[in-house]
Amino acid sequence: GRALFQRWCEEAGCAMGVDEMGNMFARREGAEPDALPVYVGSHLDTQPTGGKYDGVLGVLGGLEIVRTLNDLGIRTRHPIVVTNWTNEEGTRFAPAMLASGVFAGKHDRDWAYDRVDAEGKRFGDELERIGWKGKEPIGDRKMKAFFELHIEQGPILEAEGKDIGVVTHGQGLRWIECTVTGKESHTGSTPMHMRKNAGRGLALVTELVHEIAMANQPNAVGAIGHVDVHPNSRNIIPGKAVFTVDMRTHLLDKLNAMVDEFMERAPKLCHDIGTGFACEIVGQFDPPAFDENCVNAIREAADRLGHSHMDIVSGAGHDACWINDVAPTAMVMCPCVDGLSHNEAEEISPEWARAGADVLFHAVVDVAEIVE
Incomplete structure (x- = not known):
């Protein structure tokens, strides 16, 4: 999955960076390279019986922003960086959101390396074994903002008949x-x-x-x-x-x-x-309250595009909850069938995915600022 994601990003003209926790950062250059980048992404890891959309939707949604900008010949003032956070689920190596937690200063890097699985294998050793223990110091990157698209993993949006959840807080x-x-x-x-x-x-x-x-x-x-x-x-x-x-x-x-x-x-x-x-x-x-300006960018994008939406509290933890402590952050949510997630039967409709990706695109590009 990681190698394929890297190949797709490089084919889209992005430069890939990997930090000490294996976090992947695919950068599309901006018109002003020194301007703070807008980051967008989620995670590619999953549960033992996880579905196809948890995390992956947000990573590919970010990549699709880059592809669409390329197709339309649009430049943004700020660089855009598509991100894959390592070990969000925490299934094999607890706790969850491990690498984004180290990035945000919530965990010590060496403490994270020392997390062990059920067989006693260290996270740091396994990260090196699979070839994704990068050299870039963790947490050195500065962000203008971070956006994450994710399935709701709950039943509220579908029950309310809404296309988009504008996430104001996390649990x-x-x-x-x-x-x-x-x-x-x-x-x-x-x-x-x-x-x-x-x-x-x-x-x-x-x-x-x-x-x-x-x-x-x-x-x-x-x-x-x-x-x-x-x-x-x-x-x-x-x-x-x-x-x-x-x-x-x-x-x-x-x-x-x-x-x-x-x-x-x-x-x-x-x-x-x-x-x-x-x-x-x-x-x-502790419960995060997401950045008001980023939240408004999502809400306004949904309004402009004509997608029904409602404010929502995220019931699950996400990488955005940690990144919120070091950068202005917000989340877009789309419904999933019966609220089902962490299950191989996890499903969303093409219309929901399209709406989520559309809103994400416009919110990110609004903050990254189109250069005329």
């Missing part, structure tokens, strides 16, 4: 790793009142997460994610359950209150059934 996120400790014993011969069932503690905490999210509507969400139950035998009462909690909302005060309530109530729920509870926050980012 803040807290990942909490939890351990419920009980006592392994025989499922048949241990009386119910004498059990210390870590699986039951997991169930109670799962319901608590749902309750807290529902009490903080709209836009708050919560779920139990990765789960390991020990010893995971059909006739042994679980002695330990290790799992992650994912809480999100676009309001920082509300997010912190949700986490505080969870931290207060979860230990008591488990203690009341004779089990222990411990947890720690293992991943987090």
Whole structure:
């Protein structure tokens, strides 16, 4: 995928740069080479059973801007740089949005290199092995703006009959790793009142997460994610359950209150059934509010083109959420069928893709400034 993307970019006349985290930057020169570039892109990595559009739509949408400008013979004052961020998904090497996080100063580069997969292989070693560990220092690039096109990965736009989501905010996120400790014993011969069932503690905490999210509507969400139950035998009462909690909302005060309530109530729920509870926050980012001028560029482009649109909060994390801290940033979203994503059945219509790419083109070119 990376080599093909590089070839397509070079065929479109772009110069390719690769930084220490493997981020790819395809530059179309501007009329004023020293002017700050406008960046546009997303990511090419995916989930084990991911779809065709998550991330890829935004990268190819950026490349299509360059191709269209070339076809029309249009020059922009500012250079345009099409970007592929490395390891947005964080599936093999956690956390998500790893390389854009290093670019934005959220993570240390060497810390990122030391992330390991399930087989103990280091991210930095694997990046070098596949030949995409570049020499360019990470984070040295300065941007006039960054735009990202992405499928919604949720059902709202389709349900509302809108072509375009104008993303005003991203969700803040807290990942909490939890351990419920009980006592392994025989499922048949241990009386119910004498059990210390870590699986039951997991169930109670799962319901608590749902309750807290529902009490903080709209836009708050919560779920139990990765789960390991020990010893995971059909006739042994679980002695330990290790799992992650994912809480999100676009309001920082509300997010912190949700986490505080969870931290207060979860230990008591488990203690009341004779089990222990411990947890720690293992991943987090605060809710980003995207740049007003960039957001308006997207909204105005949708209006001019006649595409129906609505303001929306991104429920998922994206590279734009990190880049927002170092450059004016905004996102364009288009619907996906049934809101389905992170699934091989992920689908969008050609009309939705076209609308998203059109709005992206006009917003980026407006900011990059056409030279008459």
